[in-house]
Amino acid sequence: MSQSGSQSENQSENKFDSAHDLQHFLKLAHAQVQSRRKKLEQAKDTHARQIRLLEELIREQIHLPGEKKP
Amino acid sequence: MTTTAPAKILVVQLARLGDIYQTTPALAALRRNYPSTEIHLLTRAKFAGAAPKEQIVNKHWVLNTRDVLAPLVDERPDIDASVKELETLCSQLRDEKFDRIVNLSFSSFSSFFIREIVSANSVVAGYTRFDDGTLSIPDDGSAYFYAQVGPERANRIHLCDLFAHISGVDLQDADWQLSFDAKAHASAVVNSTGARPIVVHIGASDLGKTLSWSKWLQVVKTLADSYEGRIVLVGSHEERAIAERASAVTGQASGAPLNLAGKTTLDELCAIVSKAALVIGGDSAPIHIASLANVPVLNLSLPMVSFWETGPRSKGSRIIRIESEEKISAQEIATEAFAMVNGRVPTLEVVRVPDRMMPYLETRPQPKVFEWEFLKSIYMSEPFPAPPHESFITGVERLIEVNTLAFEQIEALRRIPTNKTASAILDRVDEIMIQIQNLVPELQPLVTWFQVERMRLGPMELSDLINATESIHKQLSTVLEVYGAGSDEGNLEGEGRV
Numbered sequence: 085m086s087q088s089g090s091q092s093e094n095q096s097e098n099k100f101d102s103a104h105d106l107q108h109f110l111k112l113a114h115a116q117v118q119s120r121r122k123k124l125e126q127a128k129d130t131h132a133r134q135i136r137l138l139e140e141l142i143r144e145q146i147h148l149p150g151e152k153k154p
Numbered sequence: 155m156t157t158t159a160p161a162k163i164l165v166v167q168l169a170r171l172g173d174i175y176q177t178t179p180a181l182a183a184l185r186r187n188y189p190s191t192e193i194h195l196l197t198r199a200k201f202a203g204a205a206p207k208e209q210i211v212n213k214h215w216v217l218n219t220r221d222v223l224a225p226l227v228d229e230r231p232d233i234d235a236s237v238k239e240l241e242t243l244c245s246q247l248r249d250e251k252f253d254r255i256v257n258l259s260f261s262s263f264s265s266f267f268i269r270e271i272v273s274a275n276s277v278v279a280g281y282t283r284f285d286d287g288t289l290s291i292p293d294d295g296s297a298y299f300y301a302q303v304g305p306e307r308a309n310r311i312h313l314c315d316l317f318a319h320i321s322g323v324d325l326q327d328a329d330w331q332l333s334f335d336a337k338a339h340a341s342a343v344v345n346s347t348g349a350r351p352i353v354v355h356i357g358a359s360d361l362g363k364t365l366s367w368s369k370w371l372q373v374v375k376t377l378a379d380s381y382e383g384r385i386v387l388v389g390s391h392e393e394r395a396i397a398e399r400a401s402a403v404t405g406q407a408s409g410a411p412l413n414l415a416g417k418t419t420l421d422e423l424c425a426i427v428s429k430a431a432l433v434i435g436g437d438s439a440p441i442h443i444a445s446l447a448n449v450p451v452l453n454l455s456l457p458m459v460s461f462w463e464t465g466p467r468s469k470g471s472r473i474i475r476i477e478s479e480e481k482i483s484a485q486e487i488a489t490e491a492f493a494m495v496n497g498r499v500p501t502l503e504v505v506r507v508p509d510r511m512m513p514y515l516e517t518r519p520q521p522k523v524f525e526w527e528f529l530k531s532i533y534m535s536e537p538f539p540a541p542p543h544e545s546f547i548t549g550v551e552r553l554i555e556v557n558t559l560a561f562e563q564i565e566a567l568r569r570i571p572t573n574k575t576a577s578a579i580l581d582r583v584d585e586i587m588i589q590i591q592n593l594v595p596e597l598q599p600l601v602t603w604f605q606v607e608r609m610r611l612g613p614m615e616l617s618d619l620i621n622a623t624e625s626i627h628k629q630l631s632t633v634l635e636v637y638g639a640g641s642d643e644g645n646l647e648g649e650g651r652v
Contacts, residue, residue: 106227113226117233134237134244136287137270140263141222141240 160253174204175442183323203420207333247271295320301606308525310462332446334424349383355435357393362458364436372484389415471507549594
């Protein structure tokens, strides 16, 4: 791994240990994942299911409201 | 309840520590019933230490949330890398071709996860998803959980029993077993001589499930003032700070409490709890560990949790129902603890746990008694209870009218399947039933049962949907007729279950 790659990894690791940063990045990721999932669903792409699974994991992690009960 | 032995079972428990410990009796019962079956367990990596050992589970899988989400912790999240990480686990589990998958997680994520790992021959119990993404609840036990479990509900079936039911097994006393590394020596506490320690857990996964920290400090001080043995504080790393403060109080009898919060592995925690004279705490993992070890628990139950569902099961345990912590003093809690340690009768109005296989003994009047009796008649073939008041009958009469209206729309849809008016009215039936339930809360078990049964239908051909909807309305009418106009005592004495 290059020097810059290693530094980048360390920065990500630090972000993971900071609850505030983690929430921030996961909220950003959630929006992108949701957007991609909707496009895939419109295109009837079977990969939408895998994306949906990731979307649900992020949602659970950052306590975003979903269905009232699953 | 057992059937032909499946070759390979996967039990999925993606909730927290306490849920994994409460899943252990069901896993042990599966092992007892199916000695030759390959039993796999999936938990989150973070809570993997709570999983039972090899005697019960052949293979332990873990979902490492951190590894899945790590590629997303960046200004430019690598979604594909996260998906790949998740799919790798799904693919491995799919390849196992489980005969039976039991999902005891009851979460949205877990339901989507199960959909991704089923193979053609898998029989699923627990939440999963239909192809269109809507929730699928294939088994009655999980439907009961969805409809009737929760602190605001009337349910009195313990989660351990419900987990076993969903897993398709009955529990025996021997199924409560604590497996941990016997070499775990947390400290001299485990091997010390003299009075056995009182273990106190001052934390919980949610602050609403336990006393305030200031109250705990008072309780710990009062215990340490009078107990000759050691007071041991346990908890997670996050609870170290408050445990540190509590350990600073020096009792007149036992000296300073020993603070082990955040300093033990789960195996060490199990070793400590199994040697305790008593465990005191709210709804949290040490309570459930004590249940498995059959160590008495003084459970402080706050309104956020239902002790009926997650309370201690160990013989001789007691539960103090605390509506507000201002209404109970630290001295009262400590006195009750000493009464338990010394084998004396309760000093407070407690719920008693006579044995792991026996129901709780409650002396105080309980809320929602009618609803619980009503639940049992709907789900468990018990006789229907007498109506609690006149307005209940009025509510039933309104439900009968709604039910009749629904039958008319079903007939209209049979004649003309494109009848939009009939379809719209039928859709409104659920809303009207909720309004009636809001006026007569005692009808909640029945209305919720109906809604969940309708939800369980899932996507299907219109003609099949009409037939299935009619069937549920017919089941509803059998209950309504018990209480409706012209009913008599004879109806109430009949067996229930819709």
